[in-house]
Amino acid sequence: MKWLTALLLLIIAPLIGYHYGNFYALHVAGLVGIYCILCVGLNITVGYAGLLDLGFMAFCAIGAYTAALLSIKGLSFWITLPVCLLLGGLIRYLIGAPVLRLRGDYLAIVTLAFGEIFRLVANNFDWLTNGPKGLPRVGEKISEIRLFSLSFTNDLQFYYLILFFLLCTLLISYRLEHSRTGRALVAIREDELAAKLSGINVPRVKSLAFVLSGMFGALAGAIYVHWIGFISPEMFTFWESVLLVAMLVIGGMGNIAGALLGVLLLVGVPELLRPVLGTRFVEYRMLIFGLIMIVVIIFRPEGLLPSKRRAAELHAKDE
Amino acid sequence: MFIEQVINGLTLGSIYALFALGYTMVYGILRMINFAHSEIFMVGAYIGFWVLSSLPVFLPGFLPAYFLAVFILAMLGAGLLAVVVERIAYKPLRHASRLAPLISAIGVSIFLQNLIMLTAGASSRPYPEKLPLEQFNFFGAQVSSLQIFIFGLAVLLMFILTLFISRTRLGKAMRATAENHIVAQLMGINVNTVISLTFIIGGGLGGIAGVLNGLYYGSVKYNMGFLPGIKAFTAAVLGGIGNLKGAMAGGFILGIVEAFAAGYISSENKDIFAFVILILVLLFKPAGLFGEEVPEKI
Amino acid sequence: MYRALLIALGILTGFTGCAKSPAGMKVVKIALVCPLTGDVAAMGQGMKRAAEIAVEEGNAAGRFQDIKLELAAFDDRADPKEAVNVANQIISDRQIAGVVGHLNSGCSIPASQIYSKRGLLMITSASTNPKLTLQGLKNVFRICTTDDVQGSFAANYFIDKLKITRAAVIHDKTSYGQGLAEEFKKQFEIRQGKITGFDGINIGDKDFRALLTSIKNKKPSLIYYGGMYTECGLISKQAKELGLPVPVVSGDGVFTPEFIKIGGNATEGDYASMIGIPPEKLPKAKAFIERYKAKYPGVDMQPYDTYTYEATSLIMEAIEKTGKDPAQIVDYVSRAKFSGILGETTFDAKGDTLNKTISIYRVKNGKFIYCE
Numbered sequence: 001m002k003w004l005t006a007l008l009l010l011i012i013a014p015l016i017g018y019h020y021g022n023f024y025a026l027h028v029a030g031l032v033g034i035y036c037i038l039c040v041g042l043n044i045t046v047g048y049a050g051l052l053d054l055g056f057m058a059f060c061a062i063g064a065y066t067a068a069l070l071s072i073k074g075l076s077f078w079i080t081l082p083v084c085l086l087l088g089g090l091i092r093y094l095i096g097a098p099v100l101r102l103r104g105d106y107l108a109i110v111t112l113a114f115g116e117i118f119r120l121v122a123n124n125f126d127w128l129t130n131g132p133k134g135l136p137r138v139g140e141k142i143s144e145i146r147l148f149s150l151s152f153t154n155d156l157q158f159y160y161l162i163l164f165f166l167l168c169t170l171l172i173s174y175r176l177e178h179s180r181t182g183r184a185l186v187a188i189r190e191d192e193l194a195a196k197l198s199g200i201n202v203p204r205v206k207s208l209a210f211v212l213s214g215m216f217g218a219l220a221g222a223i224y225v226h227w228i229g230f231i232s233p234e235m236f237t238f239w240e241s242v243l244l245v246a247m248l249v250i251g252g253m254g255n256i257a258g259a260l261l262g263v264l265l266l267v268g269v270p271e272l273l274r275p276v277l278g279t280r281f282v283e284y285r286m287l288i289f290g291l292i293m294i295v296v297i298i299f300r301p302e303g304l305l306p307s308k309r310r311a312a313e314l315h316a317k318d319e
Numbered sequence: 320m321f322i323e324q325v326i327n328g329l330t331l332g333s334i335y336a337l338f339a340l341g342y343t344m345v346y347g348i349l350r351m352i353n354f355a356h357s358e359i360f361m362v363g364a365y366i367g368f369w370v371l372s373s374l375p376v377f378l379p380g381f382l383p384a385y386f387l388a389v390f391i392l393a394m395l396g397a398g399l400l401a402v403v404v405e406r407i408a409y410k411p412l413r414h415a416s417r418l419a420p421l422i423s424a425i426g427v428s429i430f431l432q433n434l435i436m437l438t439a440g441a442s443s444r445p446y447p448e449k450l451p452l453e454q455f456n457f458f459g460a461q462v463s464s465l466q467i468f469i470f471g472l473a474v475l476l477m478f479i480l481t482l483f484i485s486r487t488r489l490g491k492a493m494r495a496t497a498e499n500h501i502v503a504q505l506m507g508i509n510v511n512t513v514i515s516l517t518f519i520i521g522g523g524l525g526g527i528a529g530v531l532n533g534l535y536y537g538s539v540k541y542n543m544g545f546l547p548g549i550k551a552f553t554a555a556v557l558g559g560i561g562n563l564k565g566a567m568a569g570g571f572i573l574g575i576v577e578a579f580a581a582g583y584i585s586s587e588n589k590d591i592f593a594f595v596i597l598i599l600v601l602l603f604k605p606a607g608l609f610g611e612e613v614p615e616k617i
Numbered sequence: 618m619y620r621a622l623l624i625a626l627g628i629l630t631g632f633t634g635c636a637k638s639p640a641g642m643k644v645v646k647i648a649l650v651c652p653l654t655g656d657v658a659a660m661g662q663g664m665k666r667a668a669e670i671a672v673e674e675g676n677a678a679g680r681f682q683d684i685k686l687e688l689a690a691f692d693d694r695a696d697p698k699e700a701v702n703v704a705n706q707i708i709s710d711r712q713i714a715g716v717v718g719h720l721n722s723g724c725s726i727p728a729s730q731i732y733s734k735r736g737l738l739m740i741t742s743a744s745t746n747p748k749l750t751l752q753g754l755k756n757v758f759r760i761c762t763t764d765d766v767q768g769s770f771a772a773n774y775f776i777d778k779l780k781i782t783r784a785a786v787i788h789d790k791t792s793y794g795q796g797l798a799e800e801f802k803k804q805f806e807i808r809q810g811k812i813t814g815f816d817g818i819n820i821g822d823k824d825f826r827a828l829l830t831s832i833k834n835k836k837p838s839l840i841y842y843g844g845m846y847t848e849c850g851l852i853s854k855q856a857k858e859l860g861l862p863v864p865v866v867s868g869d870g871v872f873t874p875e876f877i878k879i880g881g882n883a884t885e886g887d888y889a890s891m892i893g894i895p896p897e898k899l900p901k902a903k904a905f906i907e908r909y910k911a912k913y914p915g916v917d918m919q920p921y922d923t924y925t926y927e928a929t930s931l932i933m934e935a936i937e938k939t940g941k942d943p944a945q946i947v948d949y950v951s952r953a954k955f956s957g958i959l960g961e962t963t964f965d966a967k968g969d970t971l972n973k974t975i976s977i978y979r980v981k982n983g984k985f986i987y988c989e
Binding site for chain 2: 654655656657658659694816817818819823824825826827828830831834847850851854858859860878879881882
Binding site for chain 2: 050052054098099102103104105106108109110112113114116117120121124238239242245246249283284286287289290291292293294297298301314
């Protein structure tokens with residue numbers, strides 16, 4: 001029942017907002033939606049599997065750039081989308097093969113390194129990505145998303161599109177969490193060796209989580225580029241990836257609600273407070289997030305809205 | 320051109336080596352990656368900047384005294400910051416999972432970077448030109464007195480550090496703690512003090528590396544630590560993380576490789592080389608050149 | 618705990634559903650977008666000061682009947698992605714009637730597309746890349762000249778006046794930097810000059826030694842840099858340190874005292890081209906400079922300040938004459954014959970000003986001196 005009301009609110013409120021001319025909040029809502037897709041995707045790797053991924057935005061970039069390049073050539077979004085998902089998943093799979101057997105902190109650094117390599121490639125391989133000038137090039141256009149006779153052009157339409165994909169993401173993540181694979185992931189997270197000895201195919205399960213999360217990243221990127229109409233390598237820096245991790249840490253790793261809360265707090269709140277508190281405040285937000293991240297990881301590592309299991313895991317040491 | 324790139328490489332390597340020592344020392348003692356070390360480096364550079372900017376009119380005779388002041392203050396400041404960070408952000412997590420201190424360190428890194436950005440400004444600040452620069456000719460290549468100074472200072476500091484670790488009691492205590500905290504404690508070593516000392520020394524060296532970086536490139540900026548930090552970490556891993564000799568060797572090797580890659584292959588993409596080396600080392604030879612292979616105990 | 622999430626969600630959707638409170642006295646804003654922080658901040662801050670003077674003077678003179686004119690400054694950090702974010706914020710704010718900005722062409726170009734979605738006027742006082750006005754957008758105007766003029770002017774100058782025949786070209790891969798470098802290269806080669814190399818560097822790079830060493834081996838007599846002052850200052854400094862004592866030449870992105878501060882003594886003898894003729898030569902501009910210095914004593918003037926003042930004044934005249942409807946403002950500006958501190962300004966069909974002069978300056982004793 002709660003979910004139904006939430007859903008109805010999410011569908012109706014923006015219509016009211018649009019009617020009254022509150023365009024900025026609508027834009028922010030769309031942004032929050034995109035970040036939610038990213039965070040829920042990242043949560044599969046970081047939250048469910050317990051693997052710290054510091055280069056996740058690279059996959060958003062892969063999705064965005066692929067969508068941009070194909071769209072400029074004239075292909076429809078509905079064709080480029082599966083391509084992006086496939087490419088994101090494939091690259092994740094190829095990277096995962098050697099990388100997933102590394103220990104936690106080394107894995108984190110390697111994902112950071114891959115993330116940076118992708119950004120540098122996007123920045124330097126001018127002939128493909130137009131470098132820091134970004135896509136589309138002057139004179140080119142990212143084609144619109146068309147569904148039957150409907151053309152998605154303004155913030156309100158994109159909000160519903162993003163909401164639709166977010167709901168799909170939530171559904172898939174939820175089903176994963178409550179499946180055998182989801183339980184296998186939890187087992188691996190708690191004690192990899194014991195999981196292996198219980199017969200779980202650890203590399204395969206990890207790889208599945210890794211690949212799936214990468215596909216969500218690519219999805220978010222593909223939608224984003226069609227919405228905003230512009231991408232550049234600066235959108236995919238390490239600090240953007242870290243921001244996603246911060247959202248999970250603060251919101252609560254390992255469960256969907258935590259991921260969503262993290263996004264609301266770290267993206268929604270600062271953006272909506274911008275007209276009220278002024279842009280200067282927004283400059284302080286990273287400072288505050290860093291501080292909160294430290295405080296949370298020390299005193300409440302399971303985050304603000306934890307899964308009970310995760311909380312138990314992390315506080316088991318206190319006994 | 321070859322000799323010039325060697326000289327560039329050695330100078331760069333000197334900075335990386337000093338910087339890498341901080342990473343390797345902390346990892347050796349706590350088995351943690353001090354992600355915030357790059358910000359210690361940056362703060363050291365800023366301290367140097369502030370001291371140099373506020374020094375009165377430049378009098379030639381006082382040059383050595385000035386520079387001594389700059390380096391000592393930067394070293395103390397950076398070392399102090401490092402140990403404060405350790406106490407606040409890392410100590411509570413000593414018995415937590417491996418990832419927790421890393422996440423905490425990332426939080427510290429974000430915090431320090433933004434703190435400096437908001438207080439000292441987001442643009443590049445030029446390092447005051449107080450150093451008389453002389454050029455020498457060495458087998459047809461131009462060497463500047465600054466490059467010689469950086470190399471010399473780095474070698475000197477590394478020598479002193481090696482002596483300290485191998486000959487003094489504190490050095491021995493550090494080595495013991497790196498081996499095994501519990502046994503060291505049983506031997507009467509105050510592990511917390513040793514850990515703090517490690518951070519002070521490692522942080523201090525990082526701070527000096529920051530000042531040298533500022534002098535060499537002529538500028539400081541709030542985010543100057545990130546990329547050199549990753550490279551210095553790569554150097555530490557390349558040499559064998561936890562191993563001091565390894566960090567020094569790794570620093571110089573990485574510096575030379577980078578200089579040659581930039582000069583002969585592609586200057587634009589030189590950063591990609593460092594990242595690729597990092598990935599390759601971590602995937603295929605995580606113990607590095609001088610590190611010991613630690614088998615996974617079941 | 619899920620209740621907490623629901624409450625948070627509710628609050629957020631509440632925000633979305635919120636109506637904007639209607640203004641009392643009509644506030645009309647002019648948006649100024651430029652880099653207020655980051656490596657090009659000095660120039661952006663100058664633009665802000667100039668725009669503020671314009672708006673203050675306009676309000677003080679009581680030109681707008683029941684409208685309170687305000688300046689809304691936005692920071693794009695010279696980053697195209699940030700520029701796009703800011704542009705989206707701006708078009709959501711119905712109180713904004715027009716935009717002065719951006720500074721970097723790399724920012725103006727993508728942002729202009731967003732402004733055109735709402736038909737919002739954008740006048741840039743500093744973006745010099747020709748492509749900005751080739752997009753066919755009706756709402757984009759430019760009060761400064763373009764890089765095809767700037768780059769080729771520099772090429773001709775150095776071939777004719779200084780008899781330079783070999784030049785190395787470096788650029789920062791942005792729309793502005795690369796664009797300018799390409800124009801210079803094109804003209805230089807047309808004039809039979811030899812370009813020894815055309816290399817890109819990344820903004821934020823600090824170590825150019827490897828690149829400069831390989832450039833040195835090709836023996837150019839001049840280094841032409843397309844980009845902004847921070848990287849150019851470092852390039853100039855490192856080049857001289859490496860034993861490459863040739864002049865470093867660049868464009869309007871480098872024409873600021875900050876370049877000399879960053880490059881230090883190495884910048885002696887370097888050149889920069891700049892849009893327009895020196896403001897000191899125009900009486901009305903000179904008066905503006907006096908007012909500026911009086912209001913901000915001890916602050917260096919930046920190159921785009923006079924242009925930003927001009928652009929802001931132009932929008933103000935449009936608002937005065939037509940009100941706050943963006944479409945009418947755009948229409949007014951397209952047909953305007955504006956008489957301001959820089960002389961007469963009219964725009965061609967693409968939105969470029971017909972006033973297309975370039976000057977060359979040289980660094981002497983720590984200051985830029987005009988070369989006749």
